[in-house]
Amino acid sequence: MSGRTTVTTEDGGKYAGYPQVPTNHLRTALLSVGIILIIILAALAFHSPYVPVVTIQSLAKDNPVAFVTTAEAELSGSSDTAQYGPPYTFDAAQVYVIQPLQAYYATNTALDHSGLDQYLAASDDQKAAWNKAYTDALSNAAAVNGQVQVAAGTYGPVPALLEQLREIAAQGWLETSPNDMSTGNLLFLGDSGVLEDMAKDHNMLDVQWGMIHEEQAHYLGAWWLTPVSAMYNTFLKNDDNADLHAGVILGVVVLIGLAWPFIPGLNTLPKRLGVYRLIWRDYYLDR
DSSP states (O other), X not given: OTTOEEOOXXXXXXXXXXXXXXXXXXXXXXXXXXXXXXXXXXXXXXXXXXXXXXXXXXXXXXXXXXXXXXXXXXXXXXXHHHHHBTTBOXXXXXXXXIHHHHHHHHHOTTSOOHHHHHHHHSOHHHHHXXXXXXXXXXXXXXXXXXXXXXXXXXXXXXXXXXXXXXXXXXXXXXXXSTTOOXXXXXXXXXXXXXXXXXXXXXXXXXXXXXXXXXXXXXXXXSGGGHHHHHHHTTTTTTOTTHHHHHHXXXXXHHHHHHXXXXXXXXXXHHXXXXXXXXXXXXXXXXX
């Protein structure tokens, strides 16, 4: 047979007549070690960049305007999380602003909490007016010495409340408060836009086909997710339920693949196409 050598084995010729090739175990072992070393060196040379962890504390310290703007959106009920619906049906104003402040006041009884009392005692219309005015003012806000400054206006106790919330967040208190929950913190950071900005900087957004490449987009990463990424960037691009529909489509494709051997016509397609002769071309070379 082409490319093969028939050898006589030491076991009395039990396998005589079968195509065999001599092997060199030392060479195989050295080759394996060499491949492993190449992989390790490649991993060191082309490693993923180190991205510092983003927390509510770091957001409050490094970007006061973004923190206060996000907290105001939670307080007014205008954030994505507040309007999301199931499964995130909690009261964003209570979870992110009011309850943390109440818990902090409870452990620091000397603090003045009259601003929170004033806000809670106000009518819904008054709260809405304060929140809308402050939300509009935050579009032109600036951070001065770590504090958020806006133009003068009728904001009630809202600026003072959110500034106090920012101060305790900058101390890391919200990460360890009784109301801390990892999902809730991630939702707050998502509302701030900081996570999306980081993803964009590292070419990881859906529109950047971020699912299938590494952080710097220089080489492929999870290439097996190409079908999903392709759907997200084509006919599912504007689909609000893209994750669900992509999952259904992939599920149908997998089911077809599993049922392929039992589907008349499809199960004989490989034989009719003759692909097997290409794969086993050495075997069929002399036939």
